[in-house]
Amino acid sequence: MIRESALRAAVDLIARQGFAATSMSQVAEAAGISPSGLAHHFPSKKALLGAVLAYRDVMDNEGGLRLDDEAWTCFDQLVDVAAVNSTRHQLVLLYTTMVGEAVTEDHPAHPWMAGHFRDVLASLSACLIRDQELGRVRADAPVGTIARQMVALMDGLQVQWLLDDSVDMVAILRQYVDDLKATWGTTPSA
Template sequence: MTSVAIGAGPGNDEEGRAAASDPGRGYAKGRAKREEILQAAMVLFGEVGYHAASLREIAARVGMSHPGLLHHFPTKAALLEAVLAYRDAVDTADLDDDLARGTDFFDALVSLAERNARRRHIVELFTALVAEATSPDHPAHAHFVRRYEAAVARTGARLAERARAGELREGVDPYAAARQIVALMDGLQVQWLLSLDRPESEQVDMAADLRAYLRLVLAD
């Protein structure tokens, strides 16, 4: 999506003429601004939730006008959809990259928890939005329903493979364990956020707790 700056002043006119004379530059500039808006929206949604966030505040944080932001995202719901897609793409890409390198699926989940401990704003975004989205009329409700169904199905399928190979502890139901693993990962994120005002040695270690639970499920 190309972007032409909106506003008064010779600087904006010069940028517009430059973009018009070099469409590639205009496209790259628009893509960079869109990325900046997504980052600012992730932080604000994580801070105050979707309903309390305003497009004007997001526009101010990236140094552009409200009409300029609407050029990229015409509604707050459209921006939320893009933020959720971006957030899921980050996690999915990281997980798929690990699997492509031959990493075991459950080791890759632990690595994902380790990475999330370095991405506070993404964790804050997720925990704020998923709590709001339990309401059926929330614009992200269907997204999170699909997300949890997919996460449980994918994890359950991997556990079922382990069961067939004799690599699951006796009595463990693959799909019940999958729901527990997904719930544990999300619950640990909340506890981790709440622990960040403590000394580092007392903060929740999401990866370590997930790894300990997996030892209770997977056979040695």
């Protein structure tokens, strides 16, 4: 219970003010525990950040991309993630804050962020390549570009949504995925 309370407080504080500006004492105070109580669960600020990012990944990966799915199902799942994210303001804010902070190699979240992008791009590309081999995606489809554009659109829409919650991330992504299917999909063979 104490650990979860501290984790929720850290998610909120880091999302709003960033990792560098968030102190362990602020997290302890927001969680209603002593600094030593916080240190019992998270011995360092870096350990706390690791737990926050792991928590974010668990929340974001519920029903994550499955490589046994058809390519377009993988893309449809990202539209579903956007729908769920439209109800999780703090987690989206945490993610976008980390994107901005973690671009420098000396930031403790840099390896996590680089790994996140690498893994998502690899998963989407693998879905597309497998479906090219099965004849469900055109052979001339620019797999890497399609994967990268999908991630860029999704991340960019999240920023726009944080600034203006009338931005309909789900509708825009749905239209984009439908356009991808129309442009790069093939009629399934019988």
